[in-house]
Structures are given as C-alpha cells and as structure tokens.
Amino acid sequence: MTDPLKTGATIGILGGGQLGRMLSVAASRLGFKTCIFEPGSDCPASHVANYHFKADYNDTDALTKFANACDVITFEFENIPTEALDVIEALAPIHPNRDALATSQDRFLEKNFLTRIGLQTAPYAAVDNAEMLEQAIDQIGTPAILKTRRLGYDGKGQSRLMSPDDAPQALSDMAGQQAVLEGFIDFSVEVSVIGTRSADGAISCFDPGENVHRDGILHTTTVPAKLTPSQRTDAVLLTANILNALDYVGTMGVELFVTSHGLIVNEIAPRVHNSGHWTQAGCAVDQFEQHIRAIAGWPLGDGSRHSNVVMENLIGNDVNRLPDIAKTNTAIHLYGKADAKPGRKMGHINTVTGPAS
Amino acid sequence: MTDPLKTGATIGILGGGQLGRMLSVAASRLGFKTCIFEPGSDCPASHVANYHFKADYNDTDALTKFANACDVITFEFENIPTEALDVIEALAPIHPNRDALATSQDRFLEKNFLTRIGLQTAPYAAVDNAEMLEQAIDQIGTPAILKTRRLGYDGKGQSRLMSPDDAPQALSDMAGQQAVLEGFIDFSVEVSVIGTRSADGAISCFDPGENVHRDGILHTTTVPAKLTPSQRTDAVLLTANILNALDYVGTMGVELFVTSHGLIVNEIAPRVHNSGHWTQAGCAVDQFEQHIRAIAGWPLGDGSRHSNVVMENLIGNDVNRLPDIAKTNTAIHLYGKADAKPGRKMGHINTVTGPAS
Incomplete structure (x- = not known):
C-alpha cells in the first residue's frame, strides 16, 4: 500500500457535475486541491475546484496534461470511455479500479457478477x-x-x-x-447502502436510507429506513461483500429491494450516490469525504450517524420553492446550474428530523 | 430593500484565508459563484473559488475589475485599507457597512460605541x-x-x-x-455569540459557545456553554442590540466575559468568527451560510442547533495528529496551507458530542 496522500496534493475528478462538485468540496476540507476534467464549460464542479481541464474525452493531449497534474484520479460517473482511461491509467492511479467500472457499466455483466457472488437480483x-x-x-x-x-x-x-x-x-x-x-420485483421498499472500502481493505457503510422515486428519479431518501435489525445487517454485509469482491477502493451506492424473499440487488453505482446525500447532514464524515479518504489512502472516517435526516431532491422547477425552503430549518445544496430544465437535478435539501434513532 | 441575489450571481470576498475559503464554500452551496481578492498566491480561498484577483489592496485597476465582476462584496478580515473600500464602494454594494468596519477596526472607538449603547466593557x-x-x-x-x-x-x-x-x-x-x-476582568468563563442580521433587519443568533484559549489563540469552543438560561438570553439580546445599532448586514462574532457583575463585551468582529466554526457540525445552516444569506438579501436560516459540538483548532504542528484524528468520529476542516508554522491556524475539527442539550 502506498503512503497516504499529503495535504496540498491534487485529486483529479473526471466529470464536472454535482457529484464532482461535492467531491471537490470534500477534498478541500482535507486540504487537497482538485482538478476537474469536463468537456462542458461553466460546469458545477469547476466553480469550487482549483483547475478545470475543458476538453473532450477523446482529447489525448488534454487527458495527458490532466493526468500529469494529478496525484490520484477518480470519477463522478461510470460511463467514462475506455480509451480515456487507457491514456490516464498509464500516468496516475485511478480509483475505483477499471474492473469495477466495467462491471457496473453494463447491466448484464453486473447481474452476472452479483449472481456469481451469491446475491439475489431480479x-x-x-x-x-x-x-x-x-x-x-x-x-x-x-x-x-x-x-x-x-x-x-x-x-x-x-x-x-x-x-x-x-x-x-x-x-x-x-x-x-x-x-x-x-x-418485475414485488418489493415493499427500496433502500440503498452507501459503502466505502479503503486501500487497505477496511470497509465502512452508512446506515441504509429509504428511497422514494418520482417519475423515475430519486425524490427523497429517509434515514433510518424502515428495516428490521436483521435486514439492516444483511444490507450492510452484502454491500461489504460486493466491495471486497471487486477489490474496490472508494465509495459505492448499492440499491436494494426489500422483498418477502430477502434483499434483492437492483443496481450498483461505482461512485458517490444521490441516495447518500443525507450523510452531509447526518454524519461527521459524509459519503464524499469517505470517497476522498479512500482514494487518498487515508483511514476511513467513522460512518456512524448522529441524526435522522430526510433528503429531498430539487428537480427542475422545484427550485422555485427555494424562498420558502430557505426559511425552514433545512440545509440547502444548490449545484450552480443555470437553467432549471424539467427532470434536471438542480440541488437537494437535507432536513435533520431528530437525534439518531 | 433590493431583490435577493439569484443563483449564479457572483459574491466578492476581500481576503483569501480560511474564513474566505469557508465563506466561498457556503456561497457555492447556495449556487453562487465567488471571486476572491487577495495579494497572496495559492491562498486557501482561491482553491475553492471561481476567480482569484491576485493583487495588492492599493491596486486601483485590479480593485475596479474585481468590483465590476461582483454583484455584492464582503470581507473576511476587518483591517481592509480605507482607500480600497473607496474604490470598491462606488461599483458594488459592500456588506457589512463601513461604519461597522470603522468601529471594530479600532479598539478605542469600539469600546466607546459599546459604552454608548449601554453595554459593559473592561x-x-x-x-x-x-x-x-x-x-x-x-x-x-x-x-x-x-x-x-x-x-x-x-x-x-x-x-x-x-x-x-x-x-x-x-x-x-x-x-x-x-x-x-x-x-483585567475577573471572569468565570469566556463565551461568544455569533449573530447575523439580514438586510430587512431580521436577526438570528446561534447559541453561545464557550471558548478556551491557549497561548493567546482560540483552542476550543464548546456548545452548549456553561451559562444560566438568563445569561444565555442576555448574551443573545446584547448581540442583537449591537447588530441593530450598527445597522449591520452579515454575521458578527461577539466575545463576552461572564462575571459576577454580568456580561462584559471583550470585543466584536465584523465577520464570521473562529468561535463559530462549531456551527458547521451543529446546525443545518452554519455561520458562513448565514453571512452569505444576509449579504445576498436572502432570508436568514433557522439558527437552531441540533447537536452539541466541541470545536478544536489545529494550530501549527497540531496537524501532525491528523492520522489519529482521522480515525475518530470527527469532522476535519483543513485550510490547504502549505507550511505548519508555529501559531498558524492550519485547520479545525468538529466533534458532535450528542443531541442538543
């Protein structure tokens, strides 16, 4: 295992959306600089990062300069072109690893993998x-x-x-x-577990959150989820199982259906996850910082939860509710996107609903 | 009163230290862009801001460009040269106002002011x-x-x-x-109140925190402070009194000595304050966001506290303890400063010690 990354080192992030933005802020809390690679200009992550390489994923020259400027590289989305990874990987370490990325990029390979390690899927x-x-x-x-x-x-x-x-x-x-x-799965509730695995194999999972979708997009995540103690334990253990099987370094989101036949894995995301945004308000160390700690070779933070939280996404014109939301006891996170298009994730809010229960 | 600043607007911050850094992150949470004015290169705030004007405070040309790039301007330290304010003020609104700045820049004028509004000083x-x-x-x-x-x-x-x-x-x-x-004041304890006043005169104060200094520098702030209910009320009311008397817009730190003769004002700081860093872990809306909300013409957030917190500064070589600190259930905030000089504030940590009591 390599030495932990020192304060002042630079973390590269492929993708400049809201996940990159919040990863960047988390990295800054640990004293790291950040470097965003994203073709779009004025992207959410660039507002809070040290550097922004504005170039396409097939721009070998830009990818080379980017990778040379970074001590370690990660990503905020799973659909990174393989050719881009080929260029970068020769120059700087990438976490999570490419096997994890390849597995979760393809729903069929992902389900094959989950079946192989003994988990239930649809x-x-x-x-x-x-x-x-x-x-x-x-x-x-x-x-x-x-x-x-x-x-x-x-x-x-x-x-x-x-x-x-x-x-x-x-x-x-x-x-x-x-x-x-x-x-189709006949499930009572959908939950997700946000888990992180460090470079030395330690694993820390946050409490499962309960997800409600609207129009196919995550609407709210509530912690604690309505789970029995044994369901909660199962959810965390199977997440650890996935992380280990992929020799994963970083934070992952695992979506689960709760059914009368046990927990069924809906999908895995090899990155920080929308359903983990509640950790910003409920835990000392949130999912973004856990990811940065993992890829930087730091010890993972304590993932325990001090508060109950409801996270709600602000989609499209939901941001018009902001003047009213701003008056309530709620933490606001806006992503700095210019236009509130329908279905576009503009921000989210976290409401602490009480001490952890 | 002017309209609230819209998402995407740019907030200018004079000073690029850790307070500017955390103000910048808070502004980004509300969707604002930030622009730092700071003579030093590679300053903590520049790492997380959109723009950095690296120029001296007597550089009229740079100040002009900076002010023209900003929708509203604030500052992270009180000792801004008057000449710089003269240039900026003609081009963009500055909050808090210059009277507040002039009063708190000078200990003698500050004590005269406090005496005039009926408060006790040494x-x-x-x-x-x-x-x-x-x-x-x-x-x-x-x-x-x-x-x-x-x-x-x-x-x-x-x-x-x-x-x-x-x-x-x-x-x-x-x-x-x-x-x-x-x-000299014979006091039992030093507390500080972090209060914010909005453009329309609303006031929100956080619970007083109890400060312990070491070598003349703030070491820890603990909430709740050891105060009687009436002392707590007095502390908040006198802070509101100060904010109103200065027609203040933004967040202020008020340091108080608790004595057998009542509360004595030690000093006021016309900015976010080190003794308010605990709000990052204890409240939905922290002191940095309250400041940004105030200067942006937004409604203030609910300043109520969901958790008890101990904040500890990491001074100089304290950062060498980080590997151990990182293993505990503690939120780490490093400022991205390269050298850990003696007495230099390198970061702070917030530990949630339980639900609000």
Whole structure:
C-alpha cells in the first residue's frame, strides 16, 4: 500500500457535475486541491475546484496534461470511455479500479457478477434481438422491463412490457442497443447502502436510507429506513461483500429491494450516490469525504450517524420553492446550474428530523 | 430593500484565508459563484473559488475589475485599507457597512460605541504616549493590558502590565502605535455569540459557545456553554442590540466575559468568527451560510442547533495528529496551507458530542 496522500496534493475528478462538485468540496476540507476534467464549460464542479481541464474525452493531449497534474484520479460517473482511461491509467492511479467500472457499466455483466457472488437480483436475460427478447419473455414472463445494458440512468433507456405484445415497441425503444430484460420485483421498499472500502481493505457503510422515486428519479431518501435489525445487517454485509469482491477502493451506492424473499440487488453505482446525500447532514464524515479518504489512502472516517435526516431532491422547477425552503430549518445544496430544465437535478435539501434513532 | 441575489450571481470576498475559503464554500452551496481578492498566491480561498484577483489592496485597476465582476462584496478580515473600500464602494454594494468596519477596526472607538449603547466593557483609556499611559494606569490600575488600537489579533500587539513599573516596556512594545489600556476582568468563563442580521433587519443568533484559549489563540469552543438560561438570553439580546445599532448586514462574532457583575463585551468582529466554526457540525445552516444569506438579501436560516459540538483548532504542528484524528468520529476542516508554522491556524475539527442539550 502506498503512503497516504499529503495535504496540498491534487485529486483529479473526471466529470464536472454535482457529484464532482461535492467531491471537490470534500477534498478541500482535507486540504487537497482538485482538478476537474469536463468537456462542458461553466460546469458545477469547476466553480469550487482549483483547475478545470475543458476538453473532450477523446482529447489525448488534454487527458495527458490532466493526468500529469494529478496525484490520484477518480470519477463522478461510470460511463467514462475506455480509451480515456487507457491514456490516464498509464500516468496516475485511478480509483475505483477499471474492473469495477466495467462491471457496473453494463447491466448484464453486473447481474452476472452479483449472481456469481451469491446475491439475489431480479430475473434477467440478455436481449440483443427480437428472437432473444421472445426467449427472455418466455423465461421471465411479463410484466417486465427492458433496459439498455449501458448508459441508462434516472429511468432513461428503459421500456416496460405489460404483456408480450409490447415486445416490438420495447425493442424499438432500445434503438439497436444491447439490452437486458428484467422481471418485475414485488418489493415493499427500496433502500440503498452507501459503502466505502479503503486501500487497505477496511470497509465502512452508512446506515441504509429509504428511497422514494418520482417519475423515475430519486425524490427523497429517509434515514433510518424502515428495516428490521436483521435486514439492516444483511444490507450492510452484502454491500461489504460486493466491495471486497471487486477489490474496490472508494465509495459505492448499492440499491436494494426489500422483498418477502430477502434483499434483492437492483443496481450498483461505482461512485458517490444521490441516495447518500443525507450523510452531509447526518454524519461527521459524509459519503464524499469517505470517497476522498479512500482514494487518498487515508483511514476511513467513522460512518456512524448522529441524526435522522430526510433528503429531498430539487428537480427542475422545484427550485422555485427555494424562498420558502430557505426559511425552514433545512440545509440547502444548490449545484450552480443555470437553467432549471424539467427532470434536471438542480440541488437537494437535507432536513435533520431528530437525534439518531 | 433590493431583490435577493439569484443563483449564479457572483459574491466578492476581500481576503483569501480560511474564513474566505469557508465563506466561498457556503456561497457555492447556495449556487453562487465567488471571486476572491487577495495579494497572496495559492491562498486557501482561491482553491475553492471561481476567480482569484491576485493583487495588492492599493491596486486601483485590479480593485475596479474585481468590483465590476461582483454583484455584492464582503470581507473576511476587518483591517481592509480605507482607500480600497473607496474604490470598491462606488461599483458594488459592500456588506457589512463601513461604519461597522470603522468601529471594530479600532479598539478605542469600539469600546466607546459599546459604552454608548449601554453595554459593559473592561475599564479602558486611550494611550498615545507615556503621559497618557501614566494617567490611564492611575485610573484603571494594574494588572492591566496595553493593546494597539488597530490591527491586533490572536494576542498580537498586546503587552501586559503587572505593575506600573512595566509601563515603559509596554509602551515600547506598541512601537509608536496608538493604544488602549484595558483593565483585567475577573471572569468565570469566556463565551461568544455569533449573530447575523439580514438586510430587512431580521436577526438570528446561534447559541453561545464557550471558548478556551491557549497561548493567546482560540483552542476550543464548546456548545452548549456553561451559562444560566438568563445569561444565555442576555448574551443573545446584547448581540442583537449591537447588530441593530450598527445597522449591520452579515454575521458578527461577539466575545463576552461572564462575571459576577454580568456580561462584559471583550470585543466584536465584523465577520464570521473562529468561535463559530462549531456551527458547521451543529446546525443545518452554519455561520458562513448565514453571512452569505444576509449579504445576498436572502432570508436568514433557522439558527437552531441540533447537536452539541466541541470545536478544536489545529494550530501549527497540531496537524501532525491528523492520522489519529482521522480515525475518530470527527469532522476535519483543513485550510490547504502549505507550511505548519508555529501559531498558524492550519485547520479545525468538529466533534458532535450528542443531541442538543
């Protein structure tokens, strides 16, 4: 294991959105400088970072300069082009590792991995064409949901099949991309666990949060989640299992369905996660700082929670409620995005609802 | 009253130290951009700000460009040259106002102001020369402390007189600067109140914190302070009194001595204050955000406290304890300063010690 990164070192972040912004602020709390790589100008993370490389992910020259300016590199989104990673990896360490990235970039590989390490997922089958979709429907039944294997988020790249008759439309919605058919899960609640693994293999998980979605986008996360003590323990242990199996360094979000047959893994995200934003208000060390600590070779923070919290996303015109929200006892986090487009995550708020229970 | 500043507006901060750094992060949470004016390169605030004007306070051209780039301007230290304010004030609003700044820049004027509004201070007298010092000692007695009227902080520019015999040395320590002699106060505890006043005159104060100094520098602040309910109320009311009398907009730190004769005002600082750093861990809205809200014309946040906190400064080589501190359930704030010189504030830590009591 390498020495811990010293104060004043520079952490590179691929991606300049709100997750990069909050990672950057967390890095600054530990005395690190940050360097953002992001094609867009005036991106949220650049407002709070030391440096911003504004270039495309196929710009080898810019990637080289970026990597040379950084002591360690991480990312805020999982769909980083492999070619960009090839350039960077030769010049600076990247955490989490590329295997973890490759696994979670592809819903089919991800479910294969989860099955291999003994975890439950929704029934699933790869779908490349109409024939495979027909077979998958025979195997899984309907209702089911067809999802692109790659690049989907917040409900994008998904199509529901209420009956086999919906197959042609669903396949058409995939626009020729490889897909995976997933059976519907009858769950009582969705929770997620935010876990972090350090370079020396220590693991710290935050308490599971309970998620409510609206229009396919996370609306609120509430801690504590409505779980039995054994469900809570199971959720944390299976997250640790995933982190270890991937030899993961950094913070990961694991979404779980709570069912009468146990916990089913919905998906994993190899990065800090929207459903972990509550940790900013509920814990001494939040998910962003845990990630920075891990990739910097620092000891992980104590992930224990001092307060109960409700996190609510501000989507699109939700920001118009700000004058009223600002009067309440609520922590506001805005991302510095100029236009409040529908479905766009503009910020979030954290409300402490009481001491940890 | 002007309209509240919109997300995306730019807030200018004079001074690039740790207070500017934490103000900058707080501004970013509300979606604002920040612009630092600071002669030093690689200053703590520049690491987390959008823009850094690196220029001297007598550089009229740079000050003009800075002010034109900002929608509103504030400062992180009280000793801003008047000439710089003259240039800026014509171009952008400055909060807090210059009267507040002028009053708190000069210990003698500050004590005159406090006396005028009916508050208690230590016995004091202006000292310009040996004759005035002799008269002041006759009036106040010894032990006493001679302080420069301007530019002192963290115990600098101060000299103790244990007896009248110390007068020549004390006067020599002032190096020709105007000074003020202050009588010693027999106090049980020092507390400070961090209060904020908005543009429309609303006031919100945080619970008083109890301060312990070491070598003349703040060592710890603990909330709640050991105060009776009526002392707590008095402390908050007198802070509100000061804020109103100065027609103040922004956050102020008020240091108080608790004595058997009531609360005595030690000094006021027209800015966010080291003894208010605990609010980062104990409240939904911290002192930095309250300041930004006030100068941006936003409603103040709810200043209520959800947790008890101990804040400890990391001075000089205290940062060598970081590997151990990082393992505890403690929020770390490092300022990104390169060298850990003796007496230099390198960072602070906040430990939540339990639910608010």
